[in-house]
Amino acid sequence: MGPWMKTRQGSGDGSSGQEAFANPVAVASALCADRGVRLTRLRRLILELLWERGRPTGAYELIEALKERDSRSVGPPTVYRTLDFLITQGLVSKIESRNAYVLCAHPERSHGCVFFICGDCGASSELEDRRVEQLIAEDAADLGFRVHQRVVEVQGTCMSCVSSDDAGDRF
Numbered sequence: 252m253g254p255w256m257k258t259r260q261g262s263g264d265g266s267s268g269q270e271a272f273a274n275p276v277a278v279a280s281a282l283c284a285d286r287g288v289r290l291t292r293l294r295r296l297i298l299e300l301l302w303e304r305g306r307p308t309g310a311y312e313l314i315e316a317l318k319e320r321d322s323r324s325v326g327p328p329t330v331y332r333t334l335d336f337l338i339t340q341g342l343v344s345k346i347e348s349r350n351a352y353v354l355c356a357h358p359e360r361s362h363g364c365v366f367f368i369c370g371d372c373g374a375s376s377e378l379e380d381r382r383v384e385q386l387i388a389e390d391a392a393d394l395g396f397r398v399h400q401r402v403v404e405v406q407g408t409c410m411s412c413v414s415s416d417d418a419g420d421r422f
């Protein structure tokens with residue numbers, strides 16, 4: 252792999268071949284144990300649902316999915332609290348422009364990520380690029396600006412949607 256990690260997540264069965272990586276729920280569980288925080292049942296369920304979907308998912312879709320999975324309703328405040336915990340632990344990222352959540356590709360370290368979000372299929376790719384982080388840090392320093400949060404999200408069309416468009420043109 253190049254200077255960045257390709258991090259498209261598997262869909263559904265979590266075994267979509269070429270980009271398979273360790274089960275992120277198991278990774279999260281190990282990280283939480285190391286940090287002495289609890290990966291409760293609800294926290295784990297939300298990670299599993301995000302993994303299965305493999306694309307940015309809104310809180311209300313998660314609430315619906317939880318209801319189906321568990322036949323128990325979980326209120327929005329609880330889900331938001333759980334998502335906040337997962338974000339704080341670096342396990343989940345929020346896609347601000349979609350108001351949606353996605354598993355973080357490399358939860359073991361903090362980093363400034365760039366998200367590429369496909370407007371056709373809704374997939375997102377997370378890319379760790381130190382150059383972007385560095386540029387923002389330099390610009391902030393020039394402005395005397397203290398950064399609390401960096402959001403870098405790029406909207407467009409992913410490679411597989413571009414190629415299925417091309418295939419469609421032949422017919």
Ligand SMILES: [Zn+2]
Pocket residue numbers: 369370371372373374408409410411412413
């Ligand atoms: Zn796409």
